Amino acid sequence: MIRLNAMLAAVLVVCALGLVTSQHRARKLFIDVERAQGKSRQLEVHWNQLQLEQGALATSSLIDSKARKGLAMQPAPPQRTLYLVTEPLAEQTAMVPAR
Numbered sequence: 001m002i003r004l005n006a007m008l009a010a011v012l013v014v015c016a017l018g019l020v021t022s023q024h025r026a027r028k029l030f031i032d033v034e035r036a037q038g039k040s041r042q043l044e045v046h047w048n049q050l051q052l053e054q055g056a057l058a059t060s061s062l063i064d065s066k067a068r069k070g071l072a073m074q075p076a077p078p079q080r081t082l083y084l085v086t087e088p089l090a091e092q093t094a095m096v097p098a099r
Helices: 002-057 060-069 089-095
Strands: none
């Protein structure tokens, strides 16, 4: 009877240690998940800020002003402008003689 009680006590201690270990591991994993979610939120906010900044920098008026002021660029006069006229692809292939 004493051996049975000792064996049951040992099994109880092992089970209690296993429970404590699993709870500790679960808490650590939960903390890691919370940190990862916080980092994800920070990265999403940063991404949204970068998209807004890109949209503001890509406006044609800002590009035009930077080209004129920063690079001293000027628009090409009409005399130096060459316009190309292309025909649709179907008409071009119809004009090619068959071999």
